[in-house]
Amino acid sequence: MKEIIVAVAGQPNSGKSTIFNMLTGARQHVANYPGVTVEKRTGKYSYKGNTVTLVDLPGTYSLTSYSQEERIARDFLLHERPAVVLDIVDAANLERNLYLTFQLGEMGIPLVIALNMMDVAEGRGLKIDTFKLSELLRATIVATVGKKGKGGKELKEAILNTYKGGHFRMGYGDACESCGACLGISREKGHFRVDYGEKLEPILRPLEKMLSEDPKISARYPARWLAIKLMENDSEAHRLVGLL
Amino acid sequence: MTLNDIKPGQECRIVDVNLDGATGQRLMDMGFMPGTKIKIVRNAPLVDPIDLVLRGYHVSIRHQEAKGVEVEEL
Ligand SMILES: Nc1nc2c(ncn2[C@@H]2O[C@H](COP(=O)(O)OP(=O)(O)O)[C@@H](O)[C@H]2O)c(=O)[nH]1
């Protein structure tokens, strides 16, 4: 039996703590991230014979190196390489929340998205095409209403399926019998990728290629992510490249 | 014209964000990008913060930050 490490990310007030509690119940442990006073909450659950450990990342709008919380979230993803990232998205503030989702996707770790606050979104008359979104983001999407405890079992199933790899499930709702509901788009068919357009791609692509051809760098960091961060003139990305 | 010139109830559109470093990044994270529409809810001279709505949610920012956001009135 293997322990599956899952990082839980999300913008503030997306319902991250609610979903975390829904999945883990009382099996939680609180410590600090190394060297700082930011709380690190971990929790466990068992599902179909697997032990899953959830690590609650600090709630942040973004993943730059400007604030301590963002650096902690980012360093965890970069250096601990969890098997899956569970991204809690506020369906009622989809546009802003996807900003973080894109950055998570660029780090190259398989994503499961909890489309939370679905009651609020529906109350506002929003209809979200989760099939389309799932296809674009290359991630399994599960609709949840954290406050009412809805979607927990589906999330556990999605996390296990994503961990096992191969393909992600399209859409959400009913339980997936070894991916019977899945349209079978394999991850090999394409990772999540934002097209930065004709002004930036001619700079990004050669940089990405150069980084991916360096064995020391490509073994440790996702080349696309590093290229984007270097283009943003991110201080931490400069440091990472300089260290090697 | 910059964002701090816009009166409560008025709408405007972002033309450019002239802020560097952490502040500029923070505003970008919150959705402040050229083309984005903003509606001012509260803006009193010398009283921080300015309250506004963009992309369907409320954001409060300082006058100092709003001065770095170039806008056009709608
Ligand atoms: N209506 C509604 N409220 C929710 C849902 N999930 C969480 N909440 C509420 O949203 C608030 C913020 O949730 P919390 O888990 O603390 O968010 P966090 O900042 O991301 O950890 C709390 O009052 C929750 O009860 C949901 O799906 N629907």
Ligand SMILES: [Mg+2]
């Ligand atoms: Mg919380």
